[in-house]
Amino acid sequence: MRMEWTPEQDRLRHEYEELARSTVALRAAECYQAGTLDHHSWETLTECGFWRLAVPAKYGGAGTSYWDFVAALEGLASGAGDLGFLLSVIAHSGTLRGLVEFGTDCQRRRHLEPLMAKAIASTAITEASGGSDVARIRTGAVAVANGYAITGQKCHITNAPIADIALLLARVAGLGRRDITIFVIERTTPGIEMGPPEPMLGNRTSPTGSITLQNAVIAADEILGSIGNGLEPMYSVISHDRVLYGIVAAAFIDPLVDQVLRFVEQRQAFRSPIAEHQYVQGRVTDLVILRDTIRWVSYGALGRLLTGHPEASASCSVAKLAACEGLCQATQHVMAIFGHIGYMAGPISRAAADALGTRIAGGTAEMQRKNIFHQVVGRPAKAQEATCHTGFAQT
Numbered sequence: 164m165r166m167e168w169t170p171e172q173d174r175l176r177h178e179y180e181e182l183a184r185s186t187v188a189l190r191a192a193e194c195y196q197a198g199t200l201d202h203h204s205w206e207t208l209t210e211c212g213f214w215r216l217a218v219p220a221k222y223g224g225a226g227t228s229y230w231d232f233v234a235a236l237e238g239l240a241s242g243a244g245d246l247g248f249l250l251s252v253i254a255h256s257g258t259l260r261g262l263v264e265f266g267t268d269c270q271r272r273r274h275l276e277p278l279m280a281k282a283i284a285s286t287a288i289t290e291a292s293g294g295s296d297v298a299r300i301r302t303g304a305v306a307v308a309n310g311y312a313i314t315g316q317k318c319h320i321t322n323a324p325i326a327d328i329a330l331l332l333a334r335v336a337g338l339g340r341r342d343i344t345i346f347v348i349e350r351t352t353p354g355i356e357m358g359p360p361e362p363m364l365g366n367r368t369s370p371t372g373s374i375t376l377q378n379a380v381i382a383a384d385e386i387l388g389s390i391g392n393g394l395e396p397m398y399s400v401i402s403h404d405r406v407l408y409g410i411v412a413a414a415f416i417d418p419l420v421d422q423v424l425r426f427v428e429q430r431q432a433f434r435s436p437i438a439e440h441q442y443v444q445g446r447v448t449d450l451v452i453l454r455d456t457i458r459w460v461s462y463g464a465l466g467r468l469l470t471g472h473p474e475a476s477a478s479c480s481v482a483k484l485a486a487c488e489g490l491c492q493a494t495q496h497v498m499a500i501f502g503h504i505g506y507m508a509g510p511i512s513r514a515a516a517d518a519l520g521t522r523i524a525g526g527t528a529e530m531q532r533k534n535i536f537h538q539v540v541g542r543p544a545k546a547q548e549a550t551c552h553t554g555f556a557q558t
């Protein structure tokens with residue numbers, strides 16, 4: 164488990180925090196109003212080599228250790244002040260990770276370089292029938308002469324309106340019970356259409372929408388992992404995304420703590436700074452406790468994920484649950500401390516609305532609990548295989 168950043172990781176953390184302050188944070192309100200991803204900041208990140216940190220050097224990346232990327236991400240999350248942008252970053256990095264871990268050499272050669280440069284990625288699981296119960300997905304793939312013809316529709320997919328590449332979950336006809344397969348799909352393939360951004364309460368800077376496939380033919384060598392065995396790579400990508408929610412949430416709370424500490428000293432009520440009132444002190448300390456709990460649980464879970472610990476999936480669910488429930492509580496504390504100023508349209512109320520979305524994205528709180536329960540009670544191997552990692556059941 165990581166305890167301290169190395170000097171190089173510390174440097175990366177500060178570099179990306181500064182970068183986020185000078186790009187993402189300055190543009191957040193405008194992009195939120197427009198309901199668009201901050202493409203300018205995304206390009207700046209790309210030019211600085213941010214995505215290369217997530218990829219080992221042997222595949223064209225710069226990463227010596229995945230913790231380098233995590234240090235940079237933590238800096239980014241600390242300076243960005245825009246949770247939507249960070250959700251898009253997590254979705255993109257999940258696809259990168261999936262290709263690094265499970266891609267064939269050919270897939271890595273074809274997709275990693277564009278994804279470290281300009282291309283944007285999604286992971287598409289959810290359909291209108293429901294996101295928690297993966298067994299209900301209906302998107303189907305039928306073998307044809309030159310690959311698989313896929314038909315179906317995904318919805319609520321982060322980055323879909325702007326994505327160039329996606330990892331997409333479908334069922335392959337004729338395989339029987341174990342038919343769930345991941346395909347690497349590209350926007351330019353005939354028969355694939357990315358929908359417009361869905362109107363959401365928050366996270367408006369993270370374009371989220373549908374992917375519709377109508378007999379879109381995907382080559383057989385674009386299957387990630389092996390045919391009918393899509394759950395393993397999907398579990399891995401999902402666990403990775405979940406723990407990054409934790410890394411991001413704790414770092415996002417960092418500057419809120421600083422703002423709150425300044426505000427409670429300046430703001431007067433009943434002839435003293437509000438910092439002197441015990442109920443206010445309680446909120447400030449809860450904010451710090453939430454941040455530190457999320458941070459250390461997430462470091463531990465990531466350490467387990469990277470070293471293949473048998474309970475890594477449950478730890479990632481614990482981190483995700485702590486992060487998203489904690490983020491909601493933290494933003495409520497900040498709003499309460501700032502009073503009406505916090506409730507007005509602006510960064511604090513925006514963060515509170517954005518935080519609510521993190522409770523649903525990446526699996527709901529109930530699904531994290533289900534996953535933790537199945538791992539902890541040590542269900543028989545077969546049942547565990549079917550449900551343990553995501554709380555999703557394949558029946």
Ligand SMILES: Cc1cc2nc3c(=O)[nH]c(=O)nc-3n(C[C@H](O)[C@H](O)[C@H](O)COP(=O)(O)OP(=O)(O)OC[C@H]3O[C@@H](n4cnc5c(N)ncnc54)[C@H](O)[C@@H]3O)c2cc1C
Binds near residue numbers: 294295525527533
């Ligand atoms: C901001 C945002 C970004 C997203 N990005 C993506 C993405 O990139 N890719 C993607 O595939 N999806 C994405 N989603 C969709 C998300 O993964 C799903 O919304 C989520 O999995 C829940 O699915 P659902 O909304 O269909 O709710 P349902 O699955 O229909 O569940 C409805 C309610 O029932 C509860 N429930 C269901 N089953 C059980 C059970 N067995 N026990 C207890 N409670 C249960 C759920 O917890 C929930 O409260 C995103 C969602 C949001 C909000």
